[in-house]
Amino acid sequence: MVNLKKLGEEFWLRHSNHWSGLTRMLITPFLCLTIWYHNWVGLSIVILWTIINPIIFPRPKRTNSWFSKDVLGERAWLNKFRSKPQLDLPFLLNTLTAIFFIPSNIFCIR
Numbered sequence: 001m002v003n004l005k006k007l008g009e010e011f012w013l014r015h016s017n018h019w020s021g022l023t024r025m026l027i028t029p030f031l032c033l034t035i036w037y038h039n040w041v042g043l044s045i046v047i048l049w050t051i052i053n054p055i056i057f058p059r060p061k062r063t064n065s066w067f068s069k070d071v072l073g074e075r076a077w078l079n080k081f082r083s084k085p086q087l088d089l090p091f092l093l094n095t096l097t098a099i100f101f102i103p104s105n106i107f108c109i110r
Helices: 004-015 018-024 027-036 040-056 066-082 089-109
Strands: none
Touching: 004 040, 004 066, 018 040, 018 066, 027 040
């Protein structure tokens, strides 16, 4: 049987690799370009990269880089708010971001 807690730890450590963070920063410009030019193949590649990015990089040897600290801080922040079931703040923030992201890109396309 798979230990989900250990699997989650491994995911966060791989996600904290500084190369994963550096290449994740490139997602936004490519996402905007593919939407702007209606390049659906490119959009599919960007979405696929977004999904596999945290998985393909190995665990970092050290976690003292800015990106590693950022990701591990995000994990701590998520754990803090998930312990309070009355409000899922990360989900709320992601939902608001998506709500405003879609119309802003549609407006830019015209």
